[in-house]
Amino acid sequence: MPTAPIWDPRQYLRHSGHRTRPFLDLLGRIPDLPATGGRAPRIADVGCGPGNVTALLAERWPDARITGFDNSPDMLDRAEKDHAGATSGGGWLDFRPADAAHWTPDEPYDLIVSNAALQWVPNHPESFARWIDGLVPGGTFAFQVPGNYTAPSHALLGTLCGLPQWRRRLGGRGRDYTYVLDPADYLVRLTDLGCATDTWETTYFQVLTGDDPVLDWVKGTALRPILTELGDDAGAVDEFLDQYRALLRDAYPPGPHGTVFPFRRIFAVARKPPA
Template sequence: MNTTGAWDPAGYLRFGDERARPFTDLLARVGAREPLTVVDLGCGEGALTASLAARWPGARVTGVDSSPDMLAAAAAHAVPGRVEFAAGDVRDWRPDRPVDVLVTNAVLHWVPGHVELLRRWAGQLAPGGWLALQVPGNWRAPTHALLAELCRSPRWAASLADAAPADDAVLDPTGYLEVLTGAGLTVEAWETTYLHVLTGEDPVLGWVHSTVLRPVLARLEEDDAAELTAEYAAALRAAYPRRADGTTLLPFRRVFAVGQAVVSR
């Protein structure tokens, strides 16, 4: 198999500013003042995780990720005694003490059945602790619908039908509110559609190459991966045409939820 399906920190950071906005908006709704234990599940290359230590100087911040490539990049942000990174699957993670702030940003869409994880995590918060999540909500957008159509087409179905992006990978805001409220948290949930103005050649392909396209390419040999990528790129150019000023507009819906555990009396 080819290596184009591996997580690529540099590719992911090509749109680092745009990808950071939802994280910033999510954390703006977390009201923790002086947390001691902060965990970022699915921390990626670590820059946003490190920002949590800047916000809460008294906290010990731990980032957890399953990608060796991402963790290698995250090592540059480690601070002894303050910010650390650990290898692990979010599905298996369990804290050794109650958590004051648990963040999971743009991760849970990769985890089927993550509703049960959220219930478990809610029970692992300290009294008054916070759980904050953000997931992409664009699974019915052309970026994903076109790729799913390709994966199920006669040319690719034998190899890729079961790798097609699902349109039910995440809940809507109401769904997450119900889950977290049922787990005993006080919850705020919402959605936002960001309008990203992208530049360069095939910028939408560049955006998805390090996300939804990654596991699809991992199934293919290099020649087949190049063929599918070319076909997908042409479809994306039609769906997201270049504007008169040379930029390309990518609407991107995201879903957020923030919950707080009951404060002990």
């Protein structure tokens, strides 16, 4: 079984501006939470990473009790350090270990959200029924995932991992984004569960700067499983990165203002019927 990826919060947050923009777009489409009868709203962020977008939930619902869940100790440590504690409206923000593949709501939630995490979870749509069951009537389940698994950055990574030099060591690593469905598939699955559902996609044309900026971008996400598998073998890491760097330079040549990196994202907002 492949080793679980080791995450690097610092590398991930190097592009926090671009990475946060899709979540802001998702957040803007989440409806108001149902009336709570005086209790604090309850929110879960599944796959919270370093907690920077979890904190945005506290800005919109400052009186809520919000818990971020993640299976990376390094990400949770960073989230705790930077964001845990009381919020401006008397709410509370905390973080707990949990794997999105197995997480089940242990209490009723007004909102369950997941940002750029479910692409790592095989068969994640099978979790939708139990997550929606964990919502209060009128509650919302919302998520966004990358939809760029056919883009050169990811197609070339999968091709490189499949070369004889790397196949035996890396296996199918580099093709993990095949777990993502199209917006229409998510729409049907969530509507079948009784939710009023809105799905859409957006392609962001991000301008990245610096030397080999696309390589720097994927070091925070898609490359994590490969770097984890290669571990402490510095020679293998350097050789793999050199080969991948050359492929990316051809696929994403720099322009006069930086390197344009198209990035497709898929969104879904599903609201459970009121009581």
